[in-house]
Amino acid sequence: MAPVFSHGDLRLYLLNLLDEGPRHGYDIMQALSDRTGGTYTPSAGTIYPRLAKLEEEGLVTKTVDGRKTVYAITEAGHAEVQARAGELEGIEAGLADSVRLIADEVRGSVREAMKSLRADLAAASREERAATPQDPREDDPRVLAREQLQRADASVNEFRARVRSDLRTHVARGGDLAATVVDELVGELDRIARDVTRALRG
Template sequence: MSPVFSHGDLRLYLLNLLDEGPRHGYDIMQALSDRTGGTYTPSAGTIYPRLAKLEEEGLVTKSIDGRKTVYAITEAGHAEVQSRAGDLEGIEAGLADSVRLIAEEVRGSVREAMKSLRADLAAASADERQSAPQPTESDDPRVLTREQLHRADAAISEFRARLRSDLRSHVARGGVLAATFVDELADDLDRIARDVTRTLNG
């Protein structure tokens, strides 16, 4: 997946979080996760060494509160945050772009997984049909009809799911759904429904 923070950006972002108020380590990691929509959850091995470095630079202090270590920004750290407000705006914009790309990658992976699942189900269904005994004239027609109804239900559900997925993906990519297109789609679906009704009643 795409990286969330570019090199050096995490250091400034940590200062910015502490500029909002003192935090303990877990709280910092949770804040980073929350502000990236859960797409970035840093480890203690990532955060604590950076906090120690900020402390060495005199930008952060730490104190013990019970069993927790609380980090607070110093005047020097606050001054750096203020002087780099433009950089922070760029980090926020880049962060939003990175999270959006990660979300798109996740959606793409889910779509591919669903395609693979549907292919596996179709293959399993085909194998089942091949291995199943062929119906004979003595089979109960009501049983056979119920089996065909199940197939019809599955086909309709698959069609509906595929159509909804295509429409939602089109909109998610920034595509537009014109009213004329939706009207034509509704007319086509209505025509198909009438054809099915006419065939059943014929």
């Protein structure tokens, strides 16, 4: 996925955050994560050098408040924010697009996983109907049932592991996980469970 902030945009966005009021470093990083819907979680190594540069340019001041360093915008910094208001609107629109894009990616992954699971279950059902007994054990319905149960378990476990890994990796990378995406996942799983129950009852 493309970077959330294009070259130079983060600098202006930091000024914009400080134009809203003084903030300490962690508060700035948290605000960036919140404003981007979790799609961008900057490190201290990214933020503090930029704040130091803004201070050198006379756009920001810093004061020590106990164990925290609080940053505040200067008149020159405020003037730059006002002068570049149009650019800020473009940045905000880009952030909104990034949040929508990551949500669409997660929804797409869930749909593909559901589609794959349904295909696996359908293929297993077809193979079961077409299977020809190879040895006397396969004439025993209990043996056949246990074998198919093992296949179903393996398929469900594989699906669970794949989706769980995708979701955890996405969130660990700072991605947003919207409630609507989880609702869709839960709804699809519930629907598949009902389909399986109906099929078992024949």
